[in-house]
Structures are given as C-alpha cells and as structure tokens.
Amino acid sequence: MARARKIHFNSLLLVLDSIDADIYAADLDTYEILYMNRHMGESFGGDFTGQVCYRVFRKEQSPCPHCTNARLLDEEGKPAGVLVWEGRNPVTGRWYKNSDRAIPWEGGRYVRLQIATDITGLKEAEARLQHLATxxxxxxxxxxxxxxxxxxxxxxxxxxxxxxxxxxxxxxxxxxxxxxxxxxxxxxxxxxxxxxxxxxxxxxxxxxxxxxxxxxxxxxxxxxxxxxxxxxxxxxxxxxxxxxxxxxxxxxxxxxxxxxxxxxxxxxxxxxxxxxxxxxxxxxxxxxxxxxxxxx
CATH class of the missing domain: 3.30.70.270 (Reverse transcriptase/Diguanylate cyclase domain)
Incomplete structure (x- = not known):
C-alpha cells in the first residue's frame, strides 16, 4: 500500500511539473512554501521550498495586501471555493491569472494552492487594442x-x-x-x-x-x-x-x-x-x- 501511494505521489508530481503554469502550495498561517512545481522554479530561478512566499514571490517584508489566505476557508474552517484574480508580479514583471484554493495537507490542515497562468501576452494585446481605439x-x-x-x-x-x-x-x-x-x-x-x-x-x-x-x-x-x-x-x-x-x-x-x-x-x-x-x-x-x- 505504501509503495502504491509513493508511485501515485511521484506520478502526481510528474503531472504538476508538466503543466505550463506556476503552481505552489503555502501554509495558510506561516506562509511557508511547501511545494512549487518545475515551471515556477524556472520562473523565479530556483526551488524556494521552506521559505516565505511573500518574500520570494513578491519581495515583500510582510504578507501581501491582496493575499487571499483569509478568504480561502469559510466560517466552519472548510474550503470556501476557488478565488480567481489577476495581477502583475513585481519580480518577473509579468501578468498572471491566479486561481487560489484551500486543499487538504498532511497533519489534517489546509494549505493554499495557487495555479498562476501567464497572461502577459493577452494583457499586451489588450493594451494595443485600447491604444488603437484612442x-x-x-x-x-x-x-x-x-x-x-x-x-x-x-x-x-x-x-x-x-x-x-x-x-x-x-x-x-x-x-x-x-x-x-x-x-x-x-x-x-x-x-x-x-x-x-x-x-x-x-x-x-x-x-x-x-x-x-x-x-x-x-x-x-x-x-x-x-x-x-x-x-x-x-x-x-x-x-x-x-x-x-x-x-x-x-x-x-x-x-x-x-x-x-x-x-x-x-x-x-x-x-x-x-x-x-x-x-x-x-x-x-x-x-x-x-x-x-x-x-x-
């Protein structure tokens, strides 16, 4: 059973590493990065597991003003659904469409999972269209x-x-x-x-x-x-x-x-x-x- 779970886990990691998006998980209370996929490591220049997410991904000294952590769990402490938002990352200089949700993690806790898709090309196209319109x-x-x-x-x-x-x-x-x-x-x-x-x-x-x-x-x-x-x-x-x-x-x-x-x-x-x-x-x-x- 343990061997089967390990094979399943490794297969899941391969799937996540093959996705063309930045994916990471972070603790809801400590903001510690618990996992980041290969694509995100390439985007930010390394594996930052164990470090604080807002310092690595936003170069902030405190939690980001737009952090979704407080909204990912409902009043009963259960996942509240998916929060989708867009923003420009100050480290990479690129625009992302972010999907945040709370997922179960070891120890019976929930953590934040974020899937960030690069939409810089779309934003640039929108800006060009807006410029042409005016x-x-x-x-x-x-x-x-x-x-x-x-x-x-x-x-x-x-x-x-x-x-x-x-x-x-x-x-x-x-x-x-x-x-x-x-x-x-x-x-x-x-x-x-x-x-x-x-x-x-x-x-x-x-x-x-x-x-x-x-x-x-x-x-x-x-x-x-x-x-x-x-x-x-x-x-x-x-x-x-x-x-x-x-x-x-x-x-x-x-x-x-x-x-x-x-x-x-x-x-x-x-x-x-x-x-x-x-x-x-x-x-x-x-x-x-x-x-x-x-x-x-």
Whole structure:
C-alpha cells in the first residue's frame, strides 16, 4: 500500500511539473512554501521550498495586501471555493491569472494552492487594442475623441488649480498639393514626420493630437504666460520648415497656427477649440507659415 501511494505521489508530481503554469502550495498561517512545481522554479530561478512566499514571490517584508489566505476557508474552517484574480508580479514583471484554493495537507490542515497562468501576452494585446481605439493608426497620436477628453480634463484641473491652458490649432499649408504631386503614400509619410516633429517641440506632459486630415492640435497645460505659447508656436514652425527626407522625395511643408487660452479667452473646451480654429484661419489669411493669437 505504501509503495502504491509513493508511485501515485511521484506520478502526481510528474503531472504538476508538466503543466505550463506556476503552481505552489503555502501554509495558510506561516506562509511557508511547501511545494512549487518545475515551471515556477524556472520562473523565479530556483526551488524556494521552506521559505516565505511573500518574500520570494513578491519581495515583500510582510504578507501581501491582496493575499487571499483569509478568504480561502469559510466560517466552519472548510474550503470556501476557488478565488480567481489577476495581477502583475513585481519580480518577473509579468501578468498572471491566479486561481487560489484551500486543499487538504498532511497533519489534517489546509494549505493554499495557487495555479498562476501567464497572461502577459493577452494583457499586451489588450493594451494595443485600447491604444488603437484612442489613437490615430497612421501617426499614433491621440485622435479626436481622446483629444476632447484630455482637453476637458485639462480645463477641469486648471479651474481647480487656477492655472492656464493654451490650445494650438495647426493646419498644414499646401498638404493637398503634396498628395496630388507625390501620391498618398508620400502624404502619409509626411504626416508621420509632422507628428514626430510636433512631439519633439513640446513637453512630454503636453498633448499632441491629430484631429482630422492635416489638422493637428496641441494642448499646453500650466502655461505661465502668453509668451510660453508663442515660443512653442515658433519652435513648431521652425521644426516644420526643415525638409522632410522621404523615400524618393524631399518635401517641404509649413503650417498655420491659431492660439487660444483658457480662462482669459474661453471658458469651455468647445469655445477654446473654436477660437483657436478661427485664429488659425486668420494665420492662413496673413500669408501662412505663421501663428495668430486669439484677439490678435
């Protein structure tokens, strides 16, 4: 009988070691690691049986805030079922779907068994889909919906902090001629280049968005004075004047920029965008390749 149990136990270990998931058992009271399968040893770089789980697997000095131990047994001290949760492990840097349950162990006690499946690829795919849902696929800039959300949020923060938000509305000069002369592929490459130069001309905390076609917008938060926005506009114009070296062509493009400011000139996101748009058209009327401030 003992030999049969040993064979059964060894067979069970082989099964657990063949599973493509991290599996371990830990004491509910002491957090001592009682068992870990081969896959988990490879994930964490060794067999840590006998050590404390939260120190090994999470690099914590005390039990993890999300530890499920207290919820694995019911009021009668019996297994309460399976708890499933997701989390990112700070040691491996990967995402896991965890299934925790209490199982019987030697000595008549229950221990926690966790089966953790790596779902990092799924999380990354979800993040890519979320990014595509809010960003322009050509330039990878925020699209109109995300721009509207960020502008609204920026104004809400500015109201609470009594700060200034400046909006730059930008339209490329003569972009249609680029498409007509060099084709839409060249036009797309040019738009990508414009997006990169716009981002390089502002702070990381500012938002550069593609609103439509060859229209872009820049949200400048916490601008100290009108001179800050003017300096950004000048920098943007200078960046765009440099030739764009594309496969088989060297293209030049300029832009007309309209500037409007909250709260001095507008009180709502819609009004701020409208005023910046109107200022941009005045810049077009002034000969293009320039900027015009609202009221200027």
């Amino acid at each position: 960003h322009d696929p050509l330039t990878l800039l925020p699209h109109r919906q995300l721009f509207d959300d960020r502008l609204k949020h920026a104004l809400e923060l500015a109201r609470r902090g009594q700060s200034r938000v400046t909006l730059l509305f930008l339209d490329l000069d003569g972009f249609k001629a680029v498409n007509d002369r060099h084709g839409h592929q060249a036009g797309d490459e040019l738009l990508r280049g414009v997006a990169e130069r716009l981002k390089s001309a502002v702070r990381d905390s500012d938002t550069v968005a593609r609103l439509a076609g060859d229209e872009f917008a820049v949200i400048l938060e916490k601008t100290q004075d009108p001179g800050t926005a003017r300096a950004v506009a000048v920098r943007v114009l200078q960046e765009l004047r440099r030739p764009f070296l594309l496969p088989g062509a060297e293209l030049a493009v300029t832009a007309s920029i309209g500037i409007a400011c909250f709260p001095e000139q507008a009180r709502t996101p819609q009004e701020l965008l409208r005023l910046a748009d109107e200022a941009m058209y005045r810049a077009k009327g002034c000969g293009k390749d320039t900027f015009v401030e609202c009221g200027g």
